[in-house]
Amino acid sequence: MVGGICGSILQIDLSEDRFSVERLNENWVYRFIGGAGYAARLLLDYMDRYGVPDPLSPDNPIIVMTGPLTGVSAFGSKTIVVSRSPLTYGLGKSTFAGSFGLSLKKAGFDGILVVGASDKPVHVIVDDGYIDIKDASDLWGMDSLEASSTLAKSLGNGYRSIVIGPAGERLSRIACIVSSERRVAGRTGLGAVMGSKKLKAISVRGSKPIDVYDPELLRKLNSDWLSKAPRTSRGEAMMEYGTAGGVSMFIQTGNLPIKHWAMGSWNDAWKISGVTIMEKYRSGSGRKICGSGILCSISCERVVEFDDPRFGRYMGKGPEYESVAALGSMVLNSDPVALIKLNELCDRLGIDTISTGEVVAWAMEAYEKGFINRDDTGGLELRWGDVSTLFRLIEMVGLKKGFGAILSDGVKKASEAIGRGTDSFALHVKGLEVPYHNPRLYKSMGLAYATSNRGACHLQGMAMLVERGVLLPEYGISKPPSSNEEYVDTVIVQQDICCFLDSAILCKFGVFGIVDFDHIAKVWAAVTGIGCDRMDILFAGERIWYLERILNYLFGIGNSCDSLPRRFVEEPVRDGPAKGLVCDNIDEMLRLFYERRSLRSIESLKGKLSMLGLEDVASIADRIGLKLY
Ligand code: SF4
Numbered sequence: 001m002v003g004g005i006c007g008s009i010l011q012i013d014l015s016e017d018r019f020s021v022e023r024l025n026e027n028w029v030y031r032f033i034g035g036a037g038y039a040a041r042l043l044l045d046y047m048d049r050y051g052v053p054d055p056l057s058p059d060n061p062i063i064v065m066t067g068p069l070t071g072v073s074a075f076g077s078k079t080i081v082v083s084r085s086p087l088t089y090g091l092g093k094s095t096f097a098g099s100f101g102l103s104l105k106k107a108g109f110d111g112i113l114v115v116g117a118s119d120k121p122v123h124v125i126v127d128d129g130y131i132d133i134k135d136a137s138d139l140w141g142m143d144s145l146e147a148s149s150t151l152a153k154s155l156g157n158g159y160r161s162i163v164i165g166p167a168g169e170r171l172s173r174i175a176c177i178v179s180s181e182r183r184v185a186g187r188t189g190l191g192a193v194m195g196s197k198k199l200k201a202i203s204v205r206g207s208k209p210i211d212v213y214d215p216e217l218l219r220k221l222n223s224d225w226l227s228k229a230p231r232t233s234r235g236e237a238m239m240e241y242g243t244a245g246g247v248s249m250f251i252q253t254g255n256l257p258i259k260h261w262a263m264g265s266w267n268d269a270w271k272i273s274g275v276t277i278m279e280k281y282r283s284g285s286g287r288k289i290c291g292s293g294i295l296c297s298i299s300c301e302r303v304v305e306f307d308d309p310r311f312g313r314y315m316g317k318g319p320e321y322e323s324v325a326a327l328g329s330m331v332l333n334s335d336p337v338a339l340i341k342l343n344e345l346c347d348r349l350g351i352d353t354i355s356t357g358e359v360v361a362w363a364m365e366a367y368e369k370g371f372i373n374r375d376d377t378g379g380l381e382l383r384w385g386d387v388s389t390l391f392r393l394i395e396m397v398g399l400k401k402g403f404g405a406i407l408s409d410g411v412k413k414a415s416e417a418i419g420r421g422t423d424s425f426a427l428h429v430k431g432l433e434v435p436y437h438n439p440r441l442y443k444s445m446g447l448a449y450a451t452s453n454r455g456a457c458h459l460q461g462m463a464m465l466v467e468r469g470v471l472l473p474e475y476g477i478s479k480p481p482s483s484n485e486e487y488v489d490t491v492i493v494q495q496d497i498c499c500f501l502d503s504a505i506l507c508k509f510g511v512f513g514i515v516d517f518d519h520i521a522k523v524w525a526a527v528t529g530i531g532c533d534r535m536d537i538l539f540a541g542e543r544i545w546y547l548e549r550i551l552n553y554l555f556g557i558g559n560s561c562d563s564l565p566r567r568f569v570e571e572p573v574r575d576g577p578a579k580g581l582v583c584d585n586i587d588e589m590l591r592l593f594y595e596r597r598s599l600r601s602i603e604s605l606k607g608k609l610s611m612l613g614l615e616d617v618a619s620i621a622d623r624i625g626l627k628l629y
Pocket of ligand 1: 076300508
């Protein structure tokens with residue numbers, strides 16, 4: 001058996017109140033690794049046997065998956081959740097940091113697949129070999145942080161849990177899954193899939209060792225890396241301020257989204273930068289390791305504290321970059337303390353901050369422009385930057401109350417429900433709200449958003465990093481791209497690498513600009529025993545990217561869904577450092593992308609699948625019914 005994996009998947013059927021333990025398919029591990037890749041192959045197999053599931057039906061499996069590198073590498077690792085998304089109706093996947101995956105592997109499982117639905121709330125407990133499906137009526141209704149701390153008290157030492165909040169229980173399509181370490185699988189609404197199964201929580205604990213192929217070599221590689229990593233400039237910046245440290249640079253470059261991407265500069269942005277937040281509210285060292293790597297030296301989580309007359313005492317997680325943008329600059333909120341508490345509110349309710357920021361900013365723009373009024377909002381005035389409005393509206397979203405119920409299904413459905421032309425500024429791709437890196441400034445991000453298999457996403461092809469000078473010379477990218485051909489090449493390499501990283505599973509924050517892929521290939525071989533060089537990483541990622549693409553085709557998410565919101569294509573940035581820029585080359589980039597990816601016709605796609613050794617995937621797709629558009 002391959003090193004770094006346990007060899008077993010726990011399968012639970014909540015309709016039948018039973019479970020079984022299945023062997024991991026070794027051939028799939030060789031081709032699709034683990035994590036996102038293995039889960040996608042499981043999903044395809046499931047669809048081959050039972051048909052294409054509705055996202056919120058009992059038939060939709062939800063898969064919590066680790067990878068061979070989860071918990072064993074020194075550059076941090078993650079756990080992934082995969083299902084059909086109730087937000088996009090396409091591939092849903094979202095990673096989270098922390099030690100849940102490590103505990104799951106120590107309990108003897110590489111992943112958990114849950115199907116069916118219970119008729120009452122349940123809590124799944126995995127304690128080494130012991131499995132229990134318990135009544136969770138007492139947890140139902142609790143917010144996610146309350147549920148986590150209740151579980152920590154009742155279960156005792158050593159358990160790690162994932163839970164949903166009220167939003168997941170109410171099937172909000174932007175609901176997330178929150179871990180007991182307050183790390184979040186935020187994107188694509190997978191909290192609602194758990195909610196549809198009445199699955200409030202999963203807790204795991206284990207004591208088994210994780211066998212790796214060559215532990216001595218792995219120890220040496222890990223310590224070599226640890227002696228180098230903090231000295232890279234990106235590593236140092238991340239160590240000091242976490243991802244929110246990027247805000248200062250993004251103000252100066254024009255990357256920061258301001259007032260729903262309608263403004264290009266905003267003097268108050270400095271008040272909510274990661275640097276300001278840490279200088280004013282740092283608690284102790286201000287740094288915290290997420291627990292997912294054995295030694296991750298980046299420790300990107302910021303710890304802050306304050307005692308504020310409005311909010312009382314707080315000590316805990318500071319916001320990451322995406323949340324600063326979502327709950328700060330997108331809605332013109334320059335109050336850092338309110339921002340930290342809004343971030344906590346989203347986590348408590350169990351809603352994705354990126355999607356929340358977009359849907360709230362969209363509603364504010366619709367209100368400002370007169371598309372909606374107080375009759376629509378239930379009397380609420382939606383004023384930019386008004387903190388009390390933000391708290392009220394976001395709570396209404398998470399609890400699906402009044403006007404919040406419309407927003408809680410995401411911006412695409414909200415704009416369809418309201419109509420009146422509001423879809424023209426609903427910023428999403430395939431239904432997933434756009435994250436906070438500017439595709440008018442970084443044109444390759446326009447293509448990455450448009451073609452990402454899970455909808456607009458900065459983590460499925462981090463091309464903005466390459467445009468900022470975080471190059472990949474080991475893959476022939478030795479300068480930032482500047483032509484359409486180079487943008488396309490950059491996005492394709494980034495997409496394939498990200499598919500590998502989501503399958504292995506490594507933390508991207510601890511990789512790009514910090515460790516090179518020759519080193520990762522050596523770590524991969526030391527853990528798994530599978531000989532590997534940097535090109536094998538790229539080929540594995542490519543196989544997984546096509547597998548995910550096929551899943552989307554089968555879900556009805558075809559090439560015509562690869563588009564970028566009009567704002568980024570037709571409305572140049574009004575002012576600031578990115579003034580005048582627009583992603584006006586998206587059509588040409590898409591044309592080249594389809595050519596390079598062989599996505600123009602079913603015949604060319606099948607030729608590509610065959611070159612990649614994915615004939616089994618092609619024949620299942622044929623059986624289910626493959627359409628590209
Ligand atoms: S960079 Fe952050 S999320 Fe990634 S492994 Fe390290 S502490 Fe965890």
